[in-house]
Amino acid sequence: MSHRISRDDLRKRAGEWIAAGKAVAGPVQVKPGTVLYAPLASTEALLLDGWIRPANSIKEFVFPRHEALYAYRIDGAGITLDDLPAEMPEQIIIGAHPCDAAALPILDKLFNWDPRDDFFNRRREATTVITVACTAHDEQCFCTSVGLSPAAERGSDVLLVDAGGGGYNVRCLTEKGAALFGAAVDSVVHDNSSPAAAEIDAGPKRRFDPEAVAVFAKEHFEDPFWREHALGCVGCGACAYTCPVCHCFDIVDEGNPRGGVRARNWDACQIALFTLHSSGHNPRPAQGARQRQRIYHKFFMYPEKFGETLCTGCGNCARNCPVGLGVLPLVSEICHAESV
Amino acid sequence: MSGTNQFEPKIVAFVCNWCTYLGADLAGTARLEYPVNVRIIRLPCTGRIDTNLVVKAFEIGADAVLVSGCHPGDCHYSAGNYHARRRWMLFRGLLDVVGFETRRLHFTWISAAEGRKFQQVIAEITEQTRALGPYLPYETQAAAAPPNGTALHPNAPGQDFAGASQELRATARRLLEEGKVKVVIGHGASGPVFITRPEDSDRLEWNENSLANLTVYLKRPEVRALGAAAVVVKGCDERALVVLQQESQFRREDLQVIGVACEGLGQPKCEACDTHRPRFADQTISSAAAQNAAPADGRYAELERFLEKPREERLAYWSAEFDRCLKCYACRQICPMCYCERCLADKNRPQAIDTSPHRKGNFAWHLSRAIHLAGRCVSCDECTRACPAGIDLRLLNLALARAAETQFGYRAGMDPAVEPVVGAYSLQDKEDFIR
Numbered sequence: 148m149s150h151r152i153s154r155d156d157l158r159k160r161a162g163e164w165i166a167a168g169k170a171v172a173g174p175v176q177v178k179p180g181t182v183l184y185a186p187l188a189s190t191e192a193l194l195l196d197g198w199i200r201p202a203n204s205i206k207e208f209v210f211p212r213h214e215a216l217y218a219y220r221i222d223g224a225g226i227t228l229d230d231l232p233a234e235m236p237e238q239i240i241i242g243a244h245p246c247d248a249a250a251l252p253i254l255d256k257l258f259n260w261d262p263r264d265d266f267f268n269r270r271r272e273a274t275t276v277i278t279v280a281c282t283a284h285d286e287q288c289f290c291t292s293v294g295l296s297p298a299a300e301r302g303s304d305v306l307l308v309d310a311g312g313g314g315y316n317v318r319c320l321t322e323k324g325a326a327l328f329g330a331a332v333d334s335v336v337h338d339n340s341s342p343a344a345a346e347i348d349a350g351p352k353r354r355f356d357p358e359a360v361a362v363f364a365k366e367h368f369e370d371p372f373w374r375e376h377a378l379g380c381v382g383c384g385a386c387a388y389t390c391p392v393c394h395c396f397d398i399v400d401e402g403n404p405r406g407g408v409r410a411r412n413w414d415a416c417q418i419a420l421f422t423l424h425s426s427g428h429n430p431r432p433a434q435g436a437r438q439r440q441r442i443y444h445k446f447f448m449y450p451e452k453f454g455e456t457l458c459t460g461c462g463n464c465a466r467n468c469p470v471g472l473g474v475l476p477l478v479s480e481i482c483h484a485e486s487v
Numbered sequence: 488m489s490g491t492n493q494f495e496p497k498i499v500a501f502v503c504n505w506c507t508y509l510g511a512d513l514a515g516t517a518r519l520e521y522p523v524n525v526r527i528i529r530l531p532c533t534g535r536i537d538t539n540l541v542v543k544a545f546e547i548g549a550d551a552v553l554v555s556g557c558h559p560g561d562c563h564y565s566a567g568n569y570h571a572r573r574r575w576m577l578f579r580g581l582l583d584v585v586g587f588e589t590r591r592l593h594f595t596w597i598s599a600a601e602g603r604k605f606q607q608v609i610a611e612i613t614e615q616t617r618a619l620g621p622y623l624p625y626e627t628q629a630a631a632a633p634p635n636g637t638a639l640h641p642n643a644p645g646q647d648f649a650g651a652s653q654e655l656r657a658t659a660r661r662l663l664e665e666g667k668v669k670v671v672i673g674h675g676a677s678g679p680v681f682i683t684r685p686e687d688s689d690r691l692e693w694n695e696n697s698l699a700n701l702t703v704y705l706k707r708p709e710v711r712a713l714g715a716a717a718v719v720v721k722g723c724d725e726r727a728l729v730v731l732q733q734e735s736q737f738r739r740e741d742l743q744v745i746g747v748a749c750e751g752l753g754q755p756k757c758e759a760c761d762t763h764r765p766r767f768a769d770q771t772i773s774s775a776a777a778q779n780a781a782p783a784d785g786r787y788a789e790l791e792r793f794l795e796k797p798r799e800e801r802l803a804y805w806s807a808e809f810d811r812c813l814k815c816y817a818c819r820q821i822c823p824m825c826y827c828e829r830c831l832a833d834k835n836r837p838q839a840i841d842t843s844p845h846r847k848g849n850f851a852w853h854l855s856r857a858i859h860l861a862g863r864c865v866s867c868d869e870c871t872r873a874c875p876a877g878i879d880l881r882l883l884n885l886a887l888a889r890a891a892e893t894q895f896g897y898r899a900g901m902d903p904a905v906e907p908v909v910g911a912y913s914l915q916d917k918e919d920f921i922r
Contacts, residue, residue, distance in 0.1 A: 471678020
């Protein structure tokens with residue numbers, strides 16, 4: 148049986164976790180108009196209501212934008228590699244959205260394919276996700292089009308569902324989540340379970356069929372559609388870096404002639420340098436090819452390889468795009484192009 | 488070194504080959520003693536000393552930096568030191584805003600005959616730096632805590648945009664039908680649109696979302712490939728055109744400019760705007776309410792309020808801001824002025840700026856981005872709007888704009904006939920900060 152918790156008690160409990168030395172993160176308004184998932188020093192800043200969703204995603208906590216992988220030293224004897232401290236403190240993300248939580252099992256597949264990524268897995272294991280089911284959505288939300296819903300359980304350890312009167316129903320979905328609330332696991336999460344009809348009704352209207360997008364992408368690889376609809380793209384990485392599931396990275400060495408660290412940084416397919424060869428050749432020479440890649444990867448390549456759509460319908464790409472592009476605007480154009 | 492635990496600062500001196508280096512050499516041959524704390528890096532000319540080199544020196548352990556060249560009038564290349572002087576005047580304004588301790592950065596003119604002055608300068612700088620203590624890199628500073636729960640931003644004020652939209656569509660249709668242009672770059676319902684057929688002109692909109700500065704597309708090869716263009720500009724966007732024209736990025740006669748007098752579309756982008764009406768457009772869609780009046784409390788009110796904070800507080804503020812930077816480069820990509828085919832940030836032989844989005848890499852990036860826009864940024868504020876992390880890039884741009892206006896009486900993008908502030912110099916440029 149699920150139990151109830153008031154907002155005040157939830158804050159109090161989060162305060163106890165912080166006091167116990169756990170790393171707690173949640174939505175914070177960093178300045179007027181900007182809400183981000185960020186580490187919490189106290190629960191005062193934790194924002195539970197009054198906004199659609201943060202401008203970033205929780206992937207940052209399992210796949211940081213910058214991560215030193217190992218250190219190296221160069222001396223007369225050659226090169227020595229040093230492991231860096233591998234400690235991953237227990238962390239709790241509170242107030243995640245279902246579209247963020249669902250990203251984690253999607254990313255699991257990529258990071259455990261070939262090879263297994265220790266850095267990702269260690270963080271993933273140390274992380275507990277407390278999701279709050281959505282009660283509001285905007286015109287950029289489309290979780291219901293990619294098989295999720297405002298109360299989807301996927302990827303969450305605990306799901307809090309608004310129960311009115313300033314309280315939540317607590318659904319503990321994993322042992323990790325149950326332990327935090329001193330309760331028993333309420334139900335087993337079926338990783339690929341479809342959301343209930345009532346949940347879908349409460350969410351954004353279903354906007355498109357991901358399979359139709361895959362078919363379009365596959366059949367229109369050399370279509371002028373891509374060039375025409377990418378004219379507005381200025382080639383930044385705002386969409387990919389705020390996407391819960393975009394996971395491309397770059398490996399760099401930073402240091403001096405005596406040594407340094409090898410690090411992994413986020414990278415993004417919309418940036419021209421992403422595919423530039425040292426010869427000067429760029430296999431994706433223009434923005435059309437880069438936008439096509441983004442859609443193609445999300446709706447055709449990833450599903451083909453891992454059986455998952457690489458998109459959770461959060462709408463961050465469109466909200467963060469300075470020129471009004473993003474998955475939903477582009478996919479809407481695809482659906483429009485297909486219907487005429 | 489001495490047996491005491493006295494702090495021995497590392498001082499990096501970037502000196503020109505023709506005057507200061509010879510001055511240092513003379514100090515040596517004359518057996519003049521000076522502290523061993525200085526590391527001299529010889530470059531052809533102070534005009535060659537990129538601000539990024541200074542940032543780099545601090546990044547890798549300098550406690551103070553000296554930049555030194557020929558006295559005015561003595562430059563081996565005639566005017567390299569004048570160009571450098573102007574650049575440093577602007578750069579100091581920027582460092583001040585980010586809370587950098589400017590007492591760690593020194594400028595001198597030392598001639599080949601001034602061995603004694605070199606000796607004195609190094610002794611003084613060493614002593615001063617010893618008093619300041621070691622330089623603490625940006626990444627070790629405490630970041631300011633984020634503010635708690637202020638109210639969310641209101642949307643742009645409601646205005647009647649229908650009339651202007653109609654006029655825009657008619658103008659675009661006419662230009663395309665007459666064959667004057669192949670493409671009209673304008674605003675659509677949710678972002679920029681590129682109208683190539685007269686019958687598509689109805690997709691053009693003018694509304695509270697018409698925030699983008701469309702002149703950014705003049706640099707994009709995909710858009711250039713469409714042929715002769717018309718572009719829709721607000722007063723602020725048009726200032727970017729003026730700078731691009733000054734910098735020979737396009738020929739004015741090749742471009743049709745459709746101006747829209749704008750009452751202001753949103754805060755804070757439009758807060759301190761005084762160019763609501765385009766001034767050089769081929770045709771302007773007018774609005775009586777849009778007038779080019781100076782803002783009541785001045786163009787730099789926001790910056791001046793910020794500068795009232797103590798230096799340490801400014802430093803903590805920017806540490807927190809730069810911590811949020813993802814290095815998505817939206818600020819660069821959305822900027823009409825950032826048209827370099829290969830950005831300094833993308834060069835890796837040598838790696839001028841760390842590509843990592845950590846504080847060190849972010850500090851170097853944002854300083855470089857800002858200084859490259861010195862005297863060129865037109866305050867359209869698109870970088871701040873585009874930033875998904877909400878970083879106040881506006882303040883950095885304002886600092887440079889204010890430095891250019893107060894020191895050189897120059898505002899970017901106001902007049903195509905005026906000589907740009909960077910790339911030019913005057914013998915009268917103030918040099919009270921140079922020893």
